[in-house]
Amino acid sequence: MTEGPYRRNAFISYSHQQDVPLAAALQRGLHRLARPWTRRQTVSVFRDTTSLGAASDLGGAILQELRGSEYFVLIASPAAARSRWVREEVGFWIANRPMEHFLIAVSDGTISWDPDAGDWDWDRTDCLPEVLRGAFPREPLWVDLAAVRAAGRYSLRDAPFRDAVATLLAPLRGQTKDEVDSEDLRQRRTAVRMLRAAVTALSALLALSLIAGVVAWQQRGQALDRARTSASQALAARALEAAQSDPRKAAQFALYAYAVQPTGESTQALGRAVAANDNVAEHFQPGSEAQADWHGVGKLAPTRVAVSRDGNMLAYYTDFDRDLPALDSPRHVHLYDIGARASLPPIEGVEWPLGGGVLEMSRDGRFLVLERSYNEFDLWDVSQRKVMRSFTASEGRRLSEAHKGLKAFALSPDGQRVAAAYYVPPAEDDANGDITFRLAVWDAATGRRLTDESAAPERVSLTFDGDGRLHAFDQEAGTVRSLARDSVSWSTPRKVANLPDVRDRRAGLSADGTKAYLGPGTQDAGDQIWDLDNGRRLAAGDDQGLVRALPEGNGPVTVVTGKSVAAYDSALGDRRVLGTFGFDVQSVSASADGRWVAAGSLDGAVSLFSTSSVQGGTTVPNDPHVSAAELTRDARVAARGVAGGMDLWSVTGTGVRRLGHIAHQPQSPGVAGSVGVVVSADGSRAVLGEESRLSLWNLRDGTQTGTGKDYGASVVPLCFLPDGVHVAAVVRGSLQVLDTRSWQTTQTVAGKHEPVVVSADGTTVAGVSPDGVSVWRLTGENRLALVRKAAVVGTVSMSIVISGKGEKVATVNGDGRITLVDVATGHTATSTGTTHSGAGRPVFGEDASVLVEATGTGKQAVLQFWDSVTGEARGSWSWADQGSGSLTPSPAASAARLFTGADGTVLAFAPDGTLVRRPLSTATWRKILCDLVPDPLPRSDYDRYLKGLDVPAPCRPE
Incomplete structure (x- = not known):
């Protein structure tokens, strides 16, 4: 230009x-x-x-x-x-x-x-x-x-x-913005190339100008570093932008942003890409980023998906199949075992009509129906990859309009019956004859037509329920009827009471045939769900899109709006976006319970979604069903008052593990937060701190060792020292080392330090005093050795947190400002924003790269991120984006809270009470995204952002 x-x-x-x-x-x-x-x-x-x-x-x-x-x-x-x-x-x-x-x-x-x-x-x-x-x-x-x-x-x-x-x-x-980005990066790369040329010239004069050569080499490194930083920031910006429109691209851009340069922006992009892919189980087919029109006016390159009703199998095909190098290559129907999370060998050598056609699976995924040409379809045995029977509804090739293929279709759960509504051309010798519309049912084993009758054009919806009964909803007449599993006679059509005129709407049936969804009409822009048995409207949407899958019972309803796929509750009220695409969604299919949803877009992208979180968190075993109220002060042990004493469990990222029982009733039954419990490394001994008293307990038999000691003032046990005999504790605001055999003080740290915290690995102690933050390491000599002191923002620190391995410490002052301290270097940083009151203290991610705070309740709960090096705010997003575990959180759910488990993992209780491990580390985020999108960045994107930089693919196999 x-x-x-x-x-x-x-x-x-x-x-x-x-x-x-x-x-x-x-x-x-x-x-x-x-x-x-x-x-x-x-x-x-x-x-x-x-x-x-x-x-x-x-x-x-x-x-x-x-x-x-x-x-x-x-x-x-x-x-x-x-x-x-x-x-x-x-x-x-x-x-x-x-x-x-x-x-x-x-x-x-x-x-x-x-x-x-x-x-x-x-x-x-x-x-x-x-x-x-x-x-x-x-x-x-x-x-x-x-x-x-x-x-x-x-x-x-x-x-x-x-x-x-x-x-x-x-x-x-x-x-375009991409061209501006490309031009900016090109100018930076030009500077890099000029510096490289200068280095080459200076190298020839190395003997005369060694110092100049060294300086030039340093400048080259600095220029390369600046170029990499710029490229990383540009990719991170694209990832944040794509998170709203194409989560798959967001994952790729974020992975490369971090691979180029691990900056705060690239870390933010990784986390946001994980949140954007929270409900993604698998990305199968990347989009071509072009809406091809290969087949004449009004015809689009087809992509079709089908999920079995039991939610265990997925099938899909697309004209954009990346496994096929040419249009005339043998076509595939891809298969995926959802339960095993594994791709299966495809069905090869298939055909489908121009513009696409029917693709449907039986309830258990054993059978598949594929429309191979207009009004001609095959029934496949999926396990054997062979055609069981071919059917011809009518001479579809003779229809003057190719789009008049199968208009409605249903396959029985056992694959023994198929039903279809379709157009029939006039007889060959009747030039003035009319195209008619028919409804037929076939026996799959013999290919014999069981019923065949005229129907209202394009106004029939069909479905087989779980018992094999076929249901038909006639929009033209507003009636429903059924065909029993072993019958060839339809029941008398029944008028649906109170149903308005729905002839101008798109309609469909629920998986069990008891409900119908009605798409937007000319007079009413919203979706509706009707109870066909009782003739009443169950729900009405507010122009939220088009219902594309209605489950059995009260499972999530799938709604498509342009490029996005969302799940709603049965009242079309509680919306959660499952995923978005770069182009409009063309095909959607869901399991009978609504949990698994597959979708394909106009440019060939195919993804599988779950209406419960997939990436946002992993449910860990919690057999004793401990609750947040039963966590002790440091949240690493759960204590429950029971008959005859107290049961103790260790809370970690692998689940809740029983520690033992002690014969002691807490002074405040049911309020574990008033209790402090620390356990020795071998799990044999526990020190219990309650109000002003410390006592030692044998966890193998539940008995108390010795008489303990009452200090007459506040006392908080912190951790066992390496020998398993001495403990660190805060006594009257003073940090001390105590011998549990005699409760004598063996070390007192000068000054008052409160609050005080211990790293999850038990190696580091940090506390706050009027002078700032102090950090100690536990030594083999059973002492606390001071390793770092640092000033903090403000005069009053409300809380202090420490990373799992003691690398970072953060304090929050009375104004909500955060001071971050790097223990090794002494570097400090102050946050660019403030924490939220009443939300509990923040926690470090597992690799200490981010500091995270949860705030709010229910659907208003959010996660706020800070860079643990610079203190810069790194964005916030909905708690639900990171996996609440259910589509509809309980209205009575308590405030969102994160805490660090005994093994340093970040944990939370979901609204339904389940214990969830949260993926809050760059290593975990990168693994999640690489599992979803292992492909290298397309060459066009690589050249736009990374040309001239040597950046290997971030998801290379080890």
């Missing part, structure tokens, strides 16, 4: 009271991003730096700049909406310049477009001036900079700000 003449071609309008720093940073970013370093900027941005007086009119210089500008950038906020000068500048643009060149960057407030009104939703939008009411024929380009402004991070090295600048710069330069 050649550089155009230099001119001012963009104008920034903003509130001088609020957004001067943001406007200045945005101006710099638009000038610098993707600008060749040897040239002046190709885009010039004007920003008025003065505030006009109260009696002034719009300045002549500003009017001149507005007349000469090709684009208008409004930094929108409630303050800007109230500004007289912003309104006048916007009004001048509306009257004199094209609105398709009007761009919006939101720095504060709320913005919402109403697609039905074709205008902003002015009841919700508070950051735009009223002069923009009705000014746009369609929704304009806008970006959200509220989080960037709140964080005050205005560097192009910061992924969110860089992504917003690239989005705004793209139309100014007449490019």
Whole structure:
């Protein structure tokens, strides 16, 4: 692309009271991003730096700049909406310049477009001036900079700000955002190549200029490091963006971002990609990222999926099959065992009609029906990979319109009967005859037609229930009827009471035939679910998409809206997005209970989803059913008062393990949080701390050893020292080492330290005093050795947490600010945001790369992440995104809480009370994403972001 003449071609309008720093940073970013370093900027941005007086009119210089500008950038906020000068500048643009060149960057407030009104939703939008009411024929380009402004991070090295600048710069330069990204990276790679050339030249003069060569080599390394950092940030930004539209691509971009450079942004991208893939069991087929039209007008390359009703088997086919190098290659139907999570050998050498056709499995997945040509289909034995019977409903090839293939189809659970509704062409010698519509049932074993009759065109829905009874819903007449398993006579059609006229709606039957879903009609935009037996509407959606699978009973309902697949409860009320695609969803199938959902998109992508979390957490054994209320102070032991004493369990990422029973009744029965229990490494001894008393117990027989000691004030046991005899404890705010044989103090640490915590591996102790944070290591001499002291933000620390192996410590002060301390180096960092009150203390991920806090209750619960090195906020997302374990959390669920188990893993209790291990480490995130998307990045994406950098595929087999 050649550089155009230099001119001012963009104008920034903003509130001088609020957004001067943001406007200045945005101006710099638009000038610098993707600008060749040897040239002046190709885009010039004007920003008025003065505030006009109260009696002034719009300045002549500003009017001149507005007349000469090709684009208008409004930094929108409630303050800007109230500004007289912003309104006048916007009004001048509306009257004199094209609105398709009007761009919006939101720095504060709320913005919402109403697609039905074709205008902003002015009841919700508070950051735009009223002069923009009705000014746009369609929704304009806008970006959200509220989080960037709140964080005050205005560097192009910061992924969110860089992504917003690239989005705004793209139309100014007449490019796509990908081209802007590519140009910026190309300029950086040019600098790298020039530095490499300089190194080569200097190497030839090594004997005369060794020092210069060393310096050049260092500069080369720095340039390469900068190039890798830039590429990592660009990939991380793309991953965060793709998480909303294509989780598979988000996983690939995040993996490569981390492989290029393990930055805070790439760590954030990994975690967000895992959250986006929370309900993904498997990505089978990547999308081609192109909607091919190979077969004439109105025909799309087909992708079809089918899930057996028992949820154990999946079949799919696609014209975009990556295993087939050419269109004339023998086609496959791919098979996947959902229960075993394993791909099976495909059914090979099959055919399907142009545009696709019926693909359906029997209830147990033993049989499969494939429409091979219009109105012709085969019944396959899946295990033997052979055709059992071929059927011809009518001469589909003679129909004048190829789309008139099978319109409704059903396969009995045992594969013994098939039913279909289809078109029949007129007789060959009847040129003026009409195409008719028929409904037939066949015996699969013999191929004989059991019934054959005329039906209402395209208004019939069919399903076999679990007992093999066939149900038919006739929309034209509003009736239902059934055909018993061994019968050839239909029951008398029964009119569904209270059912409105549904002839203009798309309809379907539940897996058991008792309910029907009705798609949006001309008078009602929402979905409906009807009880066909009792003639009453069970649920109505609010324009949420199109119901594509209705389960037996009250399982999750599958709804498709464009590119997304979502699960709703039986009342169409509790929505959870299972997954999204880069193109519209073309085919969907679900198990009878609604748990397993497969979908395929128009560009050939195929994925399998679960309506319960797959990636967000792993349920661990909890046979004694311990609850959050039974956890002791450090949450690593559970204590339950029972008849004759107290039962103790160790709580870890592998499950709840019994420690033993002690013959002691707690002073506050049922309130384990008031109890402190520490257990020796061999599990034979436990020290119990309750209020002011410490006592030693033999866990093998449940008896007390010695008499214990009452200290007359608060006392908290912390951990056993390596010898299994001495313990560390806080006595009256003083950190001490005690001999459990005599309860004599063998070491007292100077100063008052409270609170105090111990790492899960029992090697490190950390406490807070008025002087800051102190960290000690436990020594083989049964002492605490001070290894680090560090200052913290604020004078009062409300809580302190430590990583599982003692590498990092974090404190939270009274204002919610976090101080992070690296124990090895002494490096400290302060958070860019604050924690939330009442949510419990944060925890470190298993590899200490992130600090995580859970806050809120029920569906409002979120996870907030911080970078454990820089303290920067790394985003937040719904607790449900990371696997609540059920579609509908209990309304009475307690506040979300994370805690560290005895083995250093991060645990939580799901709303239904199950104990869940949370994947909160980069190593775990990378494994999850590599299992889902092991493929290398496509060459086009690799060249765009990584050309010139040697980056191996992150998911290479070991």
